[in-house]
Structures are given as C-alpha cells and as structure tokens.
Amino acid sequence: MNDVLAGLAPRVLGALVRRHGSFDACEDAVQEALVAAAVQWPQEGVPDNPVGWLIRVATRRLVDARRSETARQQREVTVAALTPADQMHAPPADAPGSPDDTLTLLFLCCHPAVSPLSQAALTLRAVGGLTTAQIARAFLVPEATVSRRITRAKQRIKAAGSEFRLPPEGELEDRLAVVLQVLYLIFNEGYAATTGAELNRPELITEAVRLTRELHRLLPGNGEVTGLLALMLLTEARRPARSGPDGSLIPLGEQDRSRWNRDYIDEGVKLITGALSSAPLGVYQLQAAIAAVHDEAARAEDTDWPQILVLYRLLARIWPNPVVQLNEAIAVAMVHGPHAGLAVLEPLVDDARVADGHRLHAVRAHLLEMAGEHDAARDTYELAARRATSLPERRYLERRVARLS
C-alpha cells in the first residue's frame, strides 16, 4: 500500500501545483490526502482511479485550507478562483505520469536556500510520499521537529522566489548536484549500521534508491546520476554481511561475502561500467567504481588494490578532501606496504577536519597494526575508540584494543 502511494505522490502534487500554484499549500494538502488514503484504502479498497481520488481529496483540503485562511484574515473570499473539486480533470489511472513533475519537484525540494536536513525531509514527504511521522521515526527525531523543518524549507523556497518549473539551463548542473547530495544523505542516514531498536531506518534506503532510480529513468544519460544509483546498489549489496547478530560492525575484509546481494552487485556493476564508458568522470562514478572493485572480489585477499588505488587517486584529484585521503592511505598501504600508507596520513594529523574525529586515528591504528607496531596500534585504537561518537564504531575499536592487549 505504501509503495502504491509513494509512487503517486509527485504526480498528484505536480497536478495540484500546476493548477493552483502555491507549492507550500499544495504540499500540505497532498500530505493530508495521502494520510487519508493510507487510512481509507486498506478498508474500502484502492479506488479505480487512485490519482484522481488523491487529486480530488487534496483539492478539497486545499479549498478548505484557503477558506479558513481567508476567513481568518477577513479578506475577500478567493475560493471562487479554484475549480470545484468535482470538476477537476484527473488523468485515468493508467495514464503515464508526468515525469517532468517529479524532476521539477526534486529540484524544488532540494533548493540550495534550504539546509540539508530540511531538503531531505521535504523531499521524502513531497516526492517520496512518506508521512511526517515516518520521516521522524527514520531520522530519530520528534515529529514536531520534522514538521518545523518542512515548514521552514517551504518558507525559504517561497522567499527565494522559486517557481514550479525546471531551473534554467545554466543552473541545471549545480542544482542537480544538490539533488544528488540530498539523495545520498538520505541513503547514508539509512545505511549507517542499525542496531536493535532502529529497525525503521532501512525505509530510508528503500526510498533513496527508489528516488534515484526514478531520477535515472528521467536522466538516463547523466553519468553522475547513474553513478549514484550504482554506488547505492553496490553499497547496499553488502548490508546483510556488515553487522553481526548483536549489531556489531564487521569490517569489509572479514565479511561473509556469500551473504552479499548478487542481484544488486550485478546491476550496480552494469550501471557503472556503462556510465564510465560514456559519460564524463564524476565523484559518484568513481566511488561506485571503487565499490564495484570491492564487490567483485570473491575473497578479501583477491581485492584488486592497485586498481582501487588508481581510482582513489583520480577521486582525490577531482574532489580533494581528507576523507578521500584517508581511504587512499589504506589503498597505498595495501599496495606498497603499511609504512607508505602511514606517510600518506602524516599531513592529515594537522588537519583539524579529520584530526579531531576518530577516523584518522582508526586508520592509523590499522596501519600501525599491519606494520607490526602493536603497542602504538593499541594506544591509537584506544584514542580512536574514545573519539568515536557512534556506539557500534566505539565497540568495534574497543575490540581491536582488546585483541592487541
């Protein structure tokens, strides 16, 4: 039922905004219609024309909202401007959706004037068709917080004077980069290894993959869109193997690879291979290519590290940042030995962006262990464990300390 509804949300919202303008009010109305459908359809059955039903109910809500608004403000009644709900023309259920609406909505929700968490919340609601409550559960924040984020996002979009149409040609690439960032943020929120109580989070992965797939369908020739979809699939493929029954993290090198999802790997590899041979190189494609090299190794020791090193160096060139450098150091260590890897880490020790977190120390500890410097490795793992702000990561690092003690 939720899947049916989710796919309809952008079509209904697009139709409403085209008709009545005011993205803000229409989005609220569609959300109410979706909630009504989630309650009514399981009891009364899915209507013959689900889109028409949703448009009718949402329009009614919109009219009601405008009525109470105008009454409140004691202004002239403007509802006459709205077509009566029953006369709304709704496309038949089997009519193809307006794919442009989904794209336009994605660009609108991922507006650069909005903060990333608000972009994500609004995208999940307006394009993904998730309810505020579902989004709140997935992000582990109170429902009121999500409501505020969405309201704030819509105010900002309105203030920025954005209209319901695709960004101009000259801005498309930059705006698309923001959309991809938001989709990746949603995916990452869901992917961070879950423990016990957080069973709701995979919903975010499903949603991120679904929306990226939709975007790929609309922009099949864009290498970065394809790259992001491949990256998600190739990462998600490893999920069944990356945590133990107790929620503990299992590093890539120790995962039971027979538990990886073959279908996702095959699809991801096919997507990234196609993109790399036809589109200009980009950061998502390179990350997907690295994930593909890992996923294609039957055993950890079969991993083609020289290939991974080449890819990380390319990535560092077009996207220089300390996290990429940390990963490059691991690849260097796997190809040229731990001391060479440690030398790559050296300049990062003074970089506040990584030196304050736990990752630099975790990688350094790992390389020191490889180099046989067990005392230094243990101390560094301990420092990394204390720096970690995630319980499973801290526990993983504590186990490494224990192993070396």
Place this chain on the structure above:
Amino acid sequence: MRFVLVVYGDPGAWVHPMFLRGGRSAADSGEDRPPPVESLLHELAESGELIDATALADPINTTTLQTKDAADGPQLVEGSVESGGRYVAGFFVVDCESHARAVEIGRRLPVAGSQAVEIRPVLGLSGWEM
C-alpha cells in the same frame, strides 16, 4: 549531528542559569519582553534543530544513590555527589549540521556569559563499517 549543551550553575547564584537574561535576572532588567533564552528556543524550534530543553530544579532537591560497599548495595543520600561545587543546571539537546553550529548555539545562551556550557556529542547508535 546531535549534541547536548550542558549548562552549569554555581551554588551562589540566585537566578536559575537556564533563565538568565544576558547574564542578569529577569527581575533586574524590569522588562516584560521574553527572556532571550525563550526567543532562542523559539528560533531553534522553528529551524528544526531543537530536540529537547530541560531545566533541572535547584540542587537542594537532589538525592543521590551511592554505593560505598558493594555488599550493602546503593544507598540513598541527600544532596549531590559534588558538594559545594558547580552543578548541572539543565541541558539542551540539538540536532544540527556541525560542531561549529552547536558551539554557535551555545555562545548565544545567556548563561554562557557567566557560567560554563559544555558541548558534548551524543553517542549515536548507528555506525559505518571500517
């Protein structure tokens, strides 16, 4: 990223540190506009960053379970673990984009003008494989 801003108080202070008005009490200033902490809370709620804000009652009300001898188990005593020193007066839980933003929020708390405000990252329950 989620942070807790821990607000400290000192036992000599009369006004609750969470409700200071730029370092002075509401009674001192003689104005009826809401104290700045309330407008800050309102702003953080609007931006979707505020998760929780809790002020703790005066430490005079504190009771503490303490175990001195494992055989006796925990014993309830009057007062705080720390006697006479600073005490925790309350906390704010925020979900914001970066540590820098959490510090910025802390800086704007009226209490930061006179008392210590600790910025502590919350230990998350999800993590990445390494």
